[in-house]
Amino acid sequence: xxxxPADTLDDDALAFAEKVFNFARNGQTQDLAPLLxxxxxxxxxxxxxxxLLMQASYHGYLNTTQLLLSHGADPDLANDRGQTPLAGAxxxxxxxxxxxxxxxxxxxxYRPPGGKTALMFAAMFNQRPIIDxxxxxxxxxxxxxxxxxxxxxxxxxxxATDAVARLGG
Numbered sequence: 269x270x271x272x273p274a275d276t277l278d279d280d281a282l283a284f285a286e287k288v289f290n291f292a293r294n295g296q297t298q299d300l301a302p303l304l305x306x307x308x309x310x311x312x313x314x315x316x317x318x319x320l321l322m323q324a325s326y327h328g329y330l331n332t333t334q335l336l337l338s339h340g341a342d343p344d345l346a347n348d349r350g351q352t353p354l355a356g357a358x359x360x361x362x363x364x365x366x367x368x369x370x371x372x373x374x375x376x377x378y379r380p381p382g383g384k385t386a387l388m389f390a391a392m393f394n395q396r397p398i399i400d401x402x403x404x405x406x407x408x409x410x411x412x413x414x415x416x417x418x419x420x421x422x423x424x425x426x427x428a429t430d431a432v433a434r435l436g437g
Contacts (some may be wrong), residue, residue: 282418288312292336295329300336310341317348325365326356333365336373344375350383358386358398366398370405377408383412384422391419391435394428401437409435 288308288375291436292301300320304310313319321341324332333353337343341393346352352372357365366386370376379385390398409419423431 272418285312285314289314289318289320289323292323292329292332293327295327295330295332297331297335300332304335304339306380310339311345312337313345313347315383317346317351319345319347321345321353322347322351325353325362325369326360328360328362328365328367331436332362333368334372338367341372343369343373344378344380346380346383350380352378352380352383352386354378354386355389357400358389358395359397361395361398363398363401366401376402377411379411379413382414385411385419387411387424388413388417388419391423391428391431392426394426394431395421396430396434399431 288300291294302340308324310321311319316347319341321336321343322345324336343353352374354366354369357369377385385407387399387402387409388411390402412418413422420435420437423435424437
């Protein structure tokens with residue numbers, strides 16, 4: 269029987285990885301904690317580039333998010349679509365998680381290659397309270413994306429009237 273390539277995982281490893289990502293996605297902090305304490309990489313990513321932190325924060329689990337951050341999870345680690353955990357929390361309008369990610373080291377104006385800042389996402393989805401939260405935390409409303417657009421430009425393009433009003437348009 270030929271030896272599988274070194275970068276492939278056997279069925280047991282795949283099942284374990286799926287279980288770990290389910291722990292993060294479902295906020296099972298008590299199940300994830302001993303694995304992290306035993307050396308599980310906090311920046312483990314799935315086939316879409318989503319980290320454990322992305323899964324926990326996107327699905328609204330504060331305790332799991334804080335656990336991952338305490339074990340060194342990178343709050344600016346973007347997935348394959350250029351989205352960070354902070355952008356995911358913004359999309360879901362999770363104000364408490366946004367604050368936890370910022371306190372945990374997420375750079376408020378971080379823009380991954382090809383991506384947008386968290387404020388740009390908030391503007392696009394017309395989330396005025398989130399816009400206020402991000403600006404209060406130091407978000408730069410004049411930052412531009414790869415196409416030269418600001419949060420205001422993106423809000424206008426999406427018809428996000430509350431965001432346009434808040435951003436001065």
